[in-house]
Amino acid sequence: MFRIKKGNQDVITISDAGDVSFAGYYQEGALRPSQPGELRLTKGGSKLVTVSAGGQRSTQLEKRLFEKALFPLQGLQFKHPSLGVQAELHPDGDLYIKGKVTNTLTNPAIPGPFTVSQVVYAAPGLSYSGNPILTQYKVFQSPTPGYQTRTINLSDFANLPTVPAWPFNVTNVPINGLLRIPQGTGPFPLCLIVHGNHVPLENSTPGYIYLLDLLASHGIIAGSIDCNFLNGFNFGENDGRAIVHLEHIKQFRIWNQQTGHPLFGKVDLSNVMIAGHSRGERG
Structure with missing residues (x-):
């Protein structure tokens, strides 16, 4: 099982069977109105994403998604119960995988090592x-x-x-x-x-x-x-x-x-x- 956490609270849980659940941020028919400091993902008013839970059902994430993200000060963590933090998104926007920053990209125009x-x-x-x-x-x-x-x-x-x-x-x-x-x-x-x-x-x-x-x-x-x-x-x-x-x-x-x-x-x-x-x- 993997969990995406906001501080000490699970935001998204993915079970070993592939089931996806949204704790506190998602309700069956709509997104719950956001509270101060909560994770907020928005894009206009269109339906953008379908989430399949364990292959048993599909639910439209209505309202808004992906245009604007407001992260709490503690950032977000992608955590495994026994292996610990696997990925972390800091409030400054840096993404770390097992402690290593991943979004510092190498300039593809820089020549390689071959003569x-x-x-x-x-x-x-x-x-x-x-x-x-x-x-x-x-x-x-x-x-x-x-x-x-x-x-x-x-x-x-x-x-x-x-x-x-x-x-x-x-x-x-x-x-x-x-x-x-x-x-x-x-x-x-x-x-x-x-x-x-x-x-x-x-x-x-x-x-x-x-x-x-x-x-x-x-x-x-x-x-x-x-x-x-x-x-x-x-x-x-x-x-x-x-x-x-x-x-x-x-x-x-x-x-x-x-x-x-x-x-x-x-x-x-x-x-x-x-x-x-x-x-x-x-x-």
Whole structure:
């Protein structure tokens, strides 16, 4: 049995069978009018919560709930009869679990402990130099040693926009991306992100580098996928993006199984996340 206490008085009791009772603060049809110093939970006048008692009955907690809490000076305790206080909510708002404060959250933007390496992966033989409009894509002309990929045929799913003139066509679309890898033995989870739709004259792939760096510092292999050639006005762009995303995952499976590759055995293929923004999400 667990009890939530206000001072020395039980407020809520949860039995070992799962029955829930409200001592002094709840009556069958309505909340009892609050007295000075009592626990008060309010929200407008709507019915918000149903409490099931041991699976036998359900009762609407009417009146008000959850918007405003007025706690007595001694705070609230979540107490087990034999184990003592398990949790305590102080009047200052701090929540303690077995004596340790829990609501001091770590800033998720703070980098983690892993050293991060930078990688460019791309299909071989690409040359964006012939079109000055595509200068931003030159990063994919020189993949990091060991990170050459392959091309795929998307002609059954999509076509490419006519502008700009890409150094490939829909039958040999490259697997290109920017990658951040945590240093260590792994295996590490894999997260691959694809950008949204925009004017394809601008390379949107580097836009997630800040996030790749952060994820990799926390022990996640993180990549930003090049889908710029499926931006603009073209047919089947969402289907094409889905195929490209899956083919990138396949590429990491190839590397994970390739003896001697820097990622050999380092990719946790049971822990893969695919993400995207806007059209990247729909793909």
